[in-house]
Amino acid sequence: MHHTHGPHDAPDLHGLLARLPDRPALRDRCRGLAMLEAILSPDWGGRYYSFDSQWGEGEEMASMRDGEGDDWFLVLSAAGAYARGFDHTAPNAGPALTAEVPAAFRAYVDEPAFGAEDGAPLATVCFWREPGDAAWRAPSAAPTGGVELFDLLAAEDLAEAYAVWAEEYYECEDALDRAAIAHVLALRPLTAAVVAALNPDVEPAELAEDIAGIGYPTA
Secondary structure, three states: OOOOOOOOHHHHHHHHHHHOOOHHHHHHHHHHHHHHHHHHOOOHHHOOEEEEEEEEOOEEEEEEEOOOOOEEEEEEEOOEEEEEEEOOOOOOOHHHHHOOOOHHHHHHHOOHHHEOOOOOEOOOEEEEEOOOOOOOEOOOOOOOOOHHHHHHHHOOOHHHHHHHHHHHHOOOOOOOOHHHHHHHHOOOOOOHHHHHHHOOOOOHHHHHHHHHHHOOOOO
């Protein structure tokens, strides 16, 4: 899916940030999405959304990779949450965009995993939230693109939005079970019935490693 970029991108970011839930709820959304992906795509390389609950010391990381050069990373820690996205069709705004990022998140700005192969920062949009913040914040400089990469995280009805997206992405012949999707997004322990409703080719026992890595509740 390709998007055009123009002067309307900046208000889109503020609209996105207004719709995003707070940090704990966003973390839950990211874990639920990652679990759904683990069920629908046993092959890790084919997954769009993932979550690493043991990314670093006291740090968790949610991520999205579309396989076409676009991605985003969201780091959650005691310092708060820092998100950065990269739209490969927009000019890299790297250093200029991240100049206002609070000191608590500077390490993530320079994180090699979020940059180009030579380690140079790659970013076309970023935003953050510290523990004392009442809302998500972003640089005063207008982003150049990639705001729409986060759209699903802000969906009002996430189960329906994810189902519609996944049916297209995974080329499902039948509609995905909305109740099973809602069950996973609510972070309720997986049952054989829920897993089978989403992907009959996956056994619940095969998901143990993903459940541990995502930090998905088991009881």
